[in-house]
Amino acid sequence: MISYAWLIPLFPVVGVLINGFLGKRLGEKSGFIATLMAGLSLLVVLLIANEMIFGAGGKHTIHLWEWIHAGSFSVSLSFLIDPLSTIMLLVVSGVGFLVHLYSIGYMHGDPGFPRFFTYLNLFMLSMFLLVLGDNYLVMFVGWEGVGLCSYLLIGFWYEKKSASDAGKKAFIVNRIGDAGFLLGMFLIWVIADTLTYQEVSQVTSKFAVTINVLGIETTYASIIGLLLFIGAIGKSAQIPLYVWLPDAMEGPTPVSALIHAATMVTAGVYMVARTSPIYVEAALAMEVIAVVGALTAIFAASIGLVQNDIKRVLAYSTVSQLGFMFMALGVGAFTAGVFHLMTHAFFKGLLFLGSGSVIHALHHAPVEQQQDMRYMGGLKSKMPVTYWTFLIGAIAIAGVPPFAGFWSKDEILANAFFSGHTFVWAVGSIAALMTAFYMFRLIFMTFHGEMRVDPHAREHIHESPFSMTTPLILLAVLSVFGGIIPGFPPEKGWIHDFLAPSLAKVSQVTHHSSFNLISSAHAASADSGGHHGPEAIYLIVLAIVIAVGGIILAWSMYGKKSNIPDQIQQKFPGLYKILLNKYYVDELYQRYIVEPIYRLMKFLWNFDAKVVDGAVNGSTLVTVLTSRVSSFFDLRTVDGAVNGVANFVRFFSQVFKFLQSGMVQNYLLAMLLGVFLMLSAYLLQ
Amino acid sequence: MELPFFYLFSAGIVITSLFMITRSNVIHAALLLVLTFFFLAGLFVLAGAEFLAAVQVLIYSGGIMVLYLFSIMLMNVQVAVRIRQWHRQRFFAILILLVLGFEIWSVLGKGVFPKMKVWPWKLGATPGNVEALGSVLYTKFVFPFEVVSILLLASMIGAIVLAKKKIDS
Amino acid sequence: MIPLSHFLTLGAVLFLIGAAGVLMRRNVIIILLSIELMLNAVNVTLIGFSRQWADLSGQVFAIFVIAVAACEAAVGLAILISLNRDKTVMNVDEVNLLKW
Numbered sequence: 030m031i032s033y034a035w036l037i038p039l040f041p042v043v044g045v046l047i048n049g050f051l052g053k054r055l056g057e058k059s060g061f062i063a064t065l066m067a068g069l070s071l072l073v074v075l076l077i078a079n080e081m082i083f084g085a086g087g088k089h090t091i092h093l094w095e096w097i098h099a100g101s102f103s104v105s106l107s108f109l110i111d112p113l114s115t116i117m118l119l120v121v122s123g124v125g126f127l128v129h130l131y132s133i134g135y136m137h138g139d140p141g142f143p144r145f146f147t148y149l150n151l152f153m154l155s156m157f158l159l160v161l162g163d164n165y166l167v168m169f170v171g172w173e174g175v176g177l178c179s180y181l182l183i184g185f186w187y188e189k190k191s192a193s194d195a196g197k198k199a200f201i202v203n204r205i206g207d208a209g210f211l212l213g214m215f216l217i218w219v220i221a222d223t224l225t226y227q228e229v230s231q232v233t234s235k236f237a238v239t240i241n242v243l244g245i246e247t248t249y250a251s252i253i254g255l256l257l258f259i260g261a262i263g264k265s266a267q268i269p270l271y272v273w274l275p276d277a278m279e280g281p282t283p284v285s286a287l288i289h290a291a292t293m294v295t296a297g298v299y300m301v302a303r304t305s306p307i308y309v310e311a312a313l314a315m316e317v318i319a320v321v322g323a324l325t326a327i328f329a330a331s332i333g334l335v336q337n338d339i340k341r342v343l344a345y346s347t348v349s350q351l352g353f354m355f356m357a358l359g360v361g362a363f364t365a366g367v368f369h370l371m372t373h374a375f376f377k378g379l380l381f382l383g384s385g386s387v388i389h390a391l392h393h394a395p396v397e398q399q400q401d402m403r404y405m406g407g408l409k410s411k412m413p414v415t416y417w418t419f420l421i422g423a424i425a426i427a428g429v430p431p432f433a434g435f436w437s438k439d440e441i442l443a444n445a446f447f448s449g450h451t452f453v454w455a456v457g458s459i460a461a462l463m464t465a466f467y468m469f470r471l472i473f474m475t476f477h478g479e480m481r482v483d484p485h486a487r488e489h490i491h492e493s494p495f496s497m498t499t500p501l502i503l504l505a506v507l508s509v510f511g512g513i514i515p516g517f518p519p520e521k522g523w524i525h526d527f528l529a530p531s532l533a534k535v536s537q538v539t540h541h542s543s544f545n546l547i548s549s550a551h552a553a554s555a556d557s558g559g560h561h562g563p564e565a566i567y568l569i570v571l572a573i574v575i576a577v578g579g580i581i582l583a584w585s586m587y588g589k590k591s592n593i594p595d596q597i598q599q600k601f602p603g604l605y606k607i608l609l610n611k612y613y614v615d616e617l618y619q620r621y622i623v624e625p626i627y628r629l630m631k632f633l634w635n636f637d638a639k640v641v642d643g644a645v646n647g648s649t650l651v652t653v654l655t656s657r658v659s660s661f662f663d664l665r666t667v668d669g670a671v672n673g674v675a676n677f678v679r680f681f682s683q684v685f686k687f688l689q690s691g692m693v694q695n696y697l698l699a700m701l702l703g704v705f706l707m708l709s710a711y712l713l714q
Numbered sequence: 715m716e717l718p719f720f721y722l723f724s725a726g727i728v729i730t731s732l733f734m735i736t737r738s739n740v741i742h743a744a745l746l747l748v749l750t751f752f753f754l755a756g757l758f759v760l761a762g763a764e765f766l767a768a769v770q771v772l773i774y775s776g777g778i779m780v781l782y783l784f785s786i787m788l789m790n791v792q793v794a795v796r797i798r799q800w801h802r803q804r805f806f807a808i809l810i811l812l813v814l815g816f817e818i819w820s821v822l823g824k825g826v827f828p829k830m831k832v833w834p835w836k837l838g839a840t841p842g843n844v845e846a847l848g849s850v851l852y853t854k855f856v857f858p859f860e861v862v863s864i865l866l867l868a869s870m871i872g873a874i875v876l877a878k879k880k881i882d883s
Numbered sequence: 884m885i886p887l888s889h890f891l892t893l894g895a896v897l898f899l900i901g902a903a904g905v906l907m908r909r910n911v912i913i914i915l916l917s918i919e920l921m922l923n924a925v926n927v928t929l930i931g932f933s934r935q936w937a938d939l940s941g942q943v944f945a946i947f948v949i950a951v952a953a954c955e956a957a958v959g960l961a962i963l964i965s966l967n968r969d970k971t972v973m974n975v976d977e978v979n980l981l982k983w
Contacts, residue, residue: 735904807906869954873961
């Protein structure tokens, strides 16, 4: 069955073709076709996973065809089936199928119905390519593909300006990250002469060469690691490029669940895990990843504490949870990171779909109130299925055993602690407390208490249709059992054995030999098969206390009637305002990055229009005057010189003008200038 | 025996193309370009590329250039004859092109001219040009060939979408 | 026999003439024609190499170049016609919406 892996991306291709060309004619039938295709992919994935998990396992390369071949550079389109890609495939196709199913109900009646499902299938195709590819270039193709689909789907309701703006923002911010990914890929090629994962992992010694960059002793691996991590920062919404993800909530909610919670945003985590053979040689890069992950986790969680938009809370929660995953990768616990990726896909997908169900029920309310939790409340009795599944998801993310989130999050924190990253561990624990708090704040504000819904919309509140509740129930089941089955007992669970062939292990020597920012020198080995002794027990107890404490705190502030939130708000108005406005990061970017660029462009244009042209005109004027005065002395000589100067200045002012003239011919001229320079370099060498 | 013809065709190509880029009447320019293409076809025959010569005449002169002429008829070209013909950047362009030409000449002189020996085209050893080209095109290059067909389709759709009149719905 | 250098020189000269046309003329149609000229200069070079190495790949490439030229002509002329419909634009430097 494994050799049929090419079927997995083929089904979405069929779906895209059918819905893309016949979508208008099919109408809402297109949803069933797309779902069928996603289901067939899921079927193939399940058969392959069955073989991988209960059968032979191992690594299998499915070579399709030679893609690029030029000189020594050769890339083939081939797929790699190994434990890591199996896990990712299960997550992507599983959640993907459920989201397709859910969208049939959610998007019912939308004029863009077929377009939506075309994009959704296109996304599945790209994500499969990303996960299946056996080399970085195929991954990059998928990487860009999911970026494109993300852009298309965020801006799905493009008639809304905020939606199309959010799409553009996501696209541009991701480009910044992609530049890093590309550079990292180039460097891998330069050093290893190959782009396939397996060949790269065989020549890791080439990456461990120590070099000196700007006075810092580091390795090639660290530079590659940092460059690739820039890509991951963009795609997985870490500090400082996370700003696109909260805005991405402008898209339809199933999209938020599939792309911006469960699958695409975890591509960065997958990429780092995939590159683990290089990262184990990259101590510096690992430290950076751990710190960035921890900071993102707490930063986003603190913003999530005060947001009132139900989807924004979940968006910041996603950013925060992605921070947890990077924390795990950074401290060398690759397995824990991938494990959290998996459980997070279950419960975050569930939470988003649940919030979509709530929004769907409120779609008769005024637009600005549909997603605002201050206008919800008391929905528990009206929507029992949504409530109970949502509650399960919230418990899972809060980290209460035996639900899924506990097992993965506890492993991350334990690994951070035992590898000596005490700072990372402390920050992560506080972020976990915040997580439990804001999730239950959301629950209490949405489902409990008195109903604050707009009176006209009240009678329309109803439980969602069958096609929407089924995915909720299935995901809820996964959120309950998806952690304990692969993850028990902690640190020695089945998933560790399964993923071991795919992920490199951090050896103590390389990890602590050079340039450690935070970790102490007496660190124990990380991810080496479990930690015993009382400390491990204390940590587990502490994690449970944190989770339950957060829930109780939320209950005492929002569950029962109290004015504590208002009091806090009044006591610390500045802090509240900063959090509510997301630390003003968007404003900072606007002020210090977007506007300066804009101003620079303006300045160049003004320079061109005023200074250069002015110089031309001014100098002509001045020289004409002078020539009048001195025409008496020698009319011809002076006039000639004057015109010469003027022409000279005009000539060069036109050269400057070419920079941004908007005329193709000027650009072609610049191109030829480049050709001239290259040829000159060749001739002069 | 081939060399005089080569010089003849080359001279024709260069002269007609120089005329072409200096015309202010676009119809004259297009017809001159057709002439250039005929000379080029002759050159291709000399180089043993008979099929390409036929393609040059049939597709290029017969198809693409007729498309140009039709489009010119559809447009209001009288305006264009009266306005200023030359772009402002022409002096700089000439400068760059001259330098570039000189550089290409030196590159050719550096790398190609001294070392090149002529390996004549083995006319007897290969099958007819069309047959050989066909067998290469449909075996080794079949995938690019199909891709080109998709490119043509895409440009066709693009051209229709761009050029059709907006229908008020 | 004709040496390769002759083909390459002719190709270079033709390319430069075409480039001169694109760079210096203002009339859009002439510019498009000049682009055809540049594409044909490439064809001359390809044919020359194909002959030199007795390898048909050069001719295959030339066929692809002709196909691309056909696409370019079709789309370019379509753009021209749509521009010409709204306002009689015949000069490239009047089409500068991408400015600043």
